[in-house]
Amino acid sequence: MKTPKRLQPLVDEGLIDEVIRPLMSGKEADVYIVRCGDDVRCAKIYKEADKRSFKKAVEYREGRKGRNSRRTRAMEKGSNYGRQEQEQAWQNAEVDALFRLANAGVRVPTPYGCFDGVLLMELITDEAGYVAPRLNDVSLTAEMATAHHALVMKDVQRMLCAGLIHGDLSEFNVLLDHTGPVIIDLPQAVDAAANNNAKRMLLRDVNNMTQYYGQFSPALLTSKYAQEMWLKFESGDLLPDTVLTGQFVESEHSADIESVLAEIQAAFEEEQERKARIQAETEDEF
Ligand SMILES: Nc1ncnc2c1ncn2[C@@H]1O[C@H](COP(=O)(O)OP(=O)(O)OP(=O)(O)O)[C@@H](O)[C@H]1O
Ligand SMILES: [Mg+2]
Numbered sequence: 603m604k605t606p607k608r609l610q611p612l613v614d615e616g617l618i619d620e621v622i623r624p625l626m627s628g629k630e631a632d633v634y635i636v637r638c639g640d641d642v643r644c645a646k647i648y649k650e651a652d653k654r655s656f657k658k659a660v661e662y663r664e665g666r667k668g669r670n671s672r673r674t675r676a677m678e679k680g681s682n683y684g685r686q687e688q689e690q691a692w693q694n695a696e697v698d699a700l701f702r703l704a705n706a707g708v709r710v711p712t713p714y715g716c717f718d719g720v721l722l723m724e725l726i727t728d729e730a731g732y733v734a735p736r737l738n739d740v741s742l743t744a745e746m747a748t749a750h751h752a753l754v755m756k757d758v759q760r761m762l763c764a765g766l767i768h769g770d771l772s773e774f775n776v777l778l779d780h781t782g783p784v785i786i787d788l789p790q791a792v793d794a795a796a797n798n799n800a801k802r803m804l805l806r807d808v809n810n811m812t813q814y815y816g817q818f819s820p821a822l823l824t825s826k827y828a829q830e831m832w833l834k835f836e837s838g839d840l841l842p843d844t845v846l847t848g849q850f851v852e853s854e855h856s857a858d859i860e861s862v863l864a865e866i867q868a869a870f871e872e873e874q875e876r877k878a879r880i881q882a883e884t885e886d887e888f
Contacts (some may be wrong), residue, residue: 758828
């Protein structure tokens with residue numbers, strides 16, 4: 603096919619030999635099947651920021667570090683240079699996450715790099731060599747659902763040990779190849795230790811996957827892997843090979859009345875400060 607404009611620089615550089623066909627046009631990217639030498643690969647072209655529909659970028663970005671302080675300051679100021687930097691940081695976040703996760707033994711597409719806003723990665727296929735389906739397009743036996751749920755929980759655990767939470771994990775961002783589930787779509791991956799929304803996102807990711815597999819194997823629906831993982835992660839006891847049970851006893855922790863009261867007090871003080879600030883600001887206006 604005719605080479606799309608955004609892929610031309612990669613063809614010129616010899617990174618891509620031929621563009622075979624478009625695969626999918628998503629909300630944040632257009633995905634193509636390409637040939638690189640003897641390999642068939644996948645090229646994900648990120649859309650420009652103004653064409654993306656990702657609403658809560660700020661929530662996800664929290665805790666990400668710019669590589670130098672000038673960059674971080676520019677990003678915070680939202681200057682033109684800052685916007686370009688932010689765009690690059692967004693595009694690099696996915697390839698960085700893929701390298702980190704592949705290293706940590708998480709089943710993700712093997713990354714080959716990100717060039718001019720195009721991510722080159724392994725094309726995930728089924729046994730016959732056709733592009734692998736997304737989980738939302740397949741139905742599973744109860745045995746398979748139970749086994750695959752365990753694989754995904756293990757991958758989420760490995761991710762957390764590598765310091766990352768997917769942040770948008772669901773049956774729409776997991777493919778099924780002949781070995782099992784393959785996690786994709788990571789530009790919004792969040793820093794588990796630095797992001798205040800980390801726990802909430804982990805709970806949501808795990809809940810999405812448990813609900814999905816639970817349709818085929820209802821016994822999974824009562825498992826509580828996210829809570830168990832987070833507790834161990836916070837206390838520094840989570841390792842990739844830590845054996846999890848999926849059980850979590852809420853009462854042990856909610857019985858800690860002192861820390862609950864301390865949290866209520868802190869929230870109260872924060873609210874007082876906020877009110878005082880608003881009042882000071884309105885007074886300033888007059
Ligand atoms: N490595 C891959 N191998 C095979 N198919 C892929 C691969 N990466 C992406 N796809 C296909 O392209 C689709 C879009 O990719 P991805 O989810 O990464 O982009 P997106 O723009 O964020 O999509 P969306 O907004 O729809 O989630 C996937 O749902 C999947 O069908
Ligand atoms: Mg997606």
